[in-house]
Amino acid sequence: MAKTAISPTREEDYPEWYQQVIRAADLAEVSPVRGCMVIKPWGWSIWENVQKVLDGMFKATGHENAYFPLFIPMSFLEKEAEHVDGFAKECAVVTHHRLEPGKDGKLVPAGPLEEPLIVRPTSETIIGSMYAKWVQSYRDLPILINQWANVVRWELRTRLFLRTTEFLWQEGHTAHATEEEAREETSKMLEVYADFAENFMAMPVIKGEKTAGERFPGAVQTLSIEAMMQDRKALQAGTSHFLGQNFAKAQEIKFQDQHGKECFAWTTSWGVSTRLIGALIMTHSDDDGLIIPPKLAPKHIVLLPIYRNDEERTAVLAYVKSLKVELESQKYSGESIRVMIDDRDLRGGEKNWQHVKKGVPLRAEIGPKDIAKNGVFLARRDTGEKVGVGREDLVATIADRLDAIQKNLFDRALAYREEHTRNVDSLDDLIAWFTPKNTAEDKAEIHGGFAMCHLVDEPAVDELLKKHRLTVRCIPLAGAVDEGTCIVTGKPVTKRVVVAKSY
């Protein structure tokens, strides 16, 4: 068996493989603060690229950015009953505004606040309170605002990127004069997320509606995009909520319509987070480490000069530097090619493996022999393919080569999902498919996938699925009517839903 850069492999221990990929790529680390992570420069660069692309998409769909307070007064949370239930259990609560030396000289909290403040777990309530001030007339609508921010949800079990107490995200919050317009916004932003996931992350997603039990606390409708990871679990990669008038009523976002009648606004919210980095890792990476889709890669290509003495070094570095400039003059996906030269004093093999593990899409080794042929020795991260390429050829084809990688990553993820998606028409079959052979604690082999089932949207169904660690991931928006009977209740259903284990 070939030795892999990451140990264990996906097959051997998927959760541990995930941690080791992050470590080997130097993406992030746990911090001394329980549940909070440190995002290191390579991981942060990917997030910067995610932000840049999404921000452009939000602006192209008419949204503006703004910034609202980190803190939410406790009383604001209380206004929307379901919202409180959803978030009260996992809030970081600020109760004091000073530290003072205590009896033993150690610091103790002092200056108690009259009303405790919550560190925002999401900002519907604080932003809504401002919208209530800003909206008087139908002329003040719509309000189409997005915020890039950190949020905090106290988590007991955390995992880097996937579930952390503090995470970074964007949250869109819009207010509209009509239900129709708000529903359109909800759908439009789901499309934006799906476009980003598929065309930038190279991650195929299913667009769908959440069942009642999985809705955002306080929402009338929650839409989501769901992706399959390489352990065949589903990951919810983005959500868009139609909030109806629930928050508008709780916060008095009211306006006078064209006829002078006072109406409540219709609101939406939608968000994606640093969780996307976790999704990216688990969709594409292999047993040699991270693979980054070129459109989001901090560097598209690394140039690795090879030489044995100072004389060779001078010639090789000159060649490499001028090649870098030439490559940077090319564009891929509207951006200049991002080139890195790695001339660190490290053994060539070790250096090469570092870039494999970091997921750089292309690596070019360049030594005296390559220069003699006026070319480079080029390796593709996704397929492992290695080939000699002439310099002019490389410059002329770099964008196409990156695009081929981008496309291959999407195709292979889609093939994986299709291979592990099937119609399941009885509860027994469903349970059987999601029962691993290896039942020892935490040792389950990769199993299951996306089961397409006829199920009604009722709490009893959710309860039963939950016993088997399953959930309805979504009711897909696409697809024709496919009538059948619920495999739990026997009631008639017109469409299959996606059932899976999930993150």
Add this chain to the structure above:
Amino acid sequence: MAKTAISPTREEDYPEWYQQVIRAADLAEVSPVRGCMVIKPWGWSIWENVQKVLDGMFKATGHENAYFPLFIPMSFLEKEAEHVDGFAKECAVVTHHRLEPGKDGKLVPAGPLEEPLIVRPTSETIIGSMYAKWVQSYRDLPILINQWANVVRWELRTRLFLRTTEFLWQEGHTAHATEEEAREETSKMLEVYADFAENFMAMPVIKGEKTAGERFPGAVQTLSIEAMMQDRKALQAGTSHFLGQNFAKAQEIKFQDQHGKECFAWTTSWGVSTRLIGALIMTHSDDDGLIIPPKLAPKHIVLLPIYRNDEERTAVLAYVKSLKVELESQKYSGESIRVMIDDRDLRGGEKNWQHVKKGVPLRAEIGPKDIAKNGVFLARRDTGEKVGVGREDLVATIADRLDAIQKNLFDRALAYREEHTRNVDSLDDLIAWFTPKNTAEDKAEIHGGFAMCHLVDEPAVDELLKKHRLTVRCIPLAGAVDEGTCIVTGKPVTKRVVVAKSY
């Protein structure tokens, strides 16, 4: 007297003028959370431009971005004694991680934390704890990292942008093998800030060193840039700290040098914040509202179509839209010209004044008569100059016109500062210059300026100045030796320092 868009004027009531400029430009608002502000889209766009330019400068000087936790364990603060003293009095303290319904059904904090967490007021301690893990050998140095983040310092008296409980900033944190290298970094980043202030914000600054009493808590040396606002007060616009080995010793950031000897690292930190927006407002704006230097303006030019009927509307809008495309093809300061069309259904005068108050550098009115002449009626925000300009001329000269505005703003701010800077050679003169004629509470006229004085760096001097609400803003880095005697103690001094009232 001409009517002004902002009331009161700067002369009449400077602090209130400042609030009204922010309001009229729709930059920000106070929030329901004490001391926290809401940054509205127009204000946020300016901050986005600030971030973009500075981020490019940081990367060009070899820094990478990363992200560290929002929370700091209380025990971390205790490690550096001066640092605690500086921040313990103004910390937001998280003590619980849950809310539960209390006796009266209202929520109460629950789930007390074993160790309270501080919402970061600055991140030396949490970042240092990670550097201690990352640094083993001299080969791991330098570490050159920046973070864009929100921070919280509990403030009793707040003012939008200038002093808020939560604010946004960047904080650079670097670790080096030698003192010399760390000192170089400290100076280099001060130069970056001065470059940004002068060449992008069009705000002249004095680069200098802080006296002992004004240093960052825990720093060996604090450098700052100081600017004069239009009320002649100083505003500290950026700081760069040489931390010596203070934090490295407190947090055990140690490494083995080339000879195998264990050494403590030398660290620096440096930051600018949303306070810069306050500085920008107070440096350039006039009694008609905000003036934004073109390099940071969200929009460079607004096109204002004028028409009386549908037929005219069609022709004018077609003209305006094609002009927008042509203007956008031009570049200023490396960026495409940012053009906005305002075709809202508002009276022309009202619309025009909105853009004056928002500080858009150029406004072009375009009606049937202008189109007949194939031109626009162009107004400059900084000078108020209005002139007919041919279309081709406008497209060809837009970058030069913006640059003329950028330069004029800098020149006029520099002239203002020079006009209100003088050598002061006795304590009586100093006190007299900083004593307003109007002594009624909060009614002082604009007075004083930058006094260049001979003063020794001793606590007694700080104490005396403080009685008159004065501080030594900095010991300028530039300027020749100018020997004299301290106007307080009579001791010999080799250089004049800047004394002023300040924000």
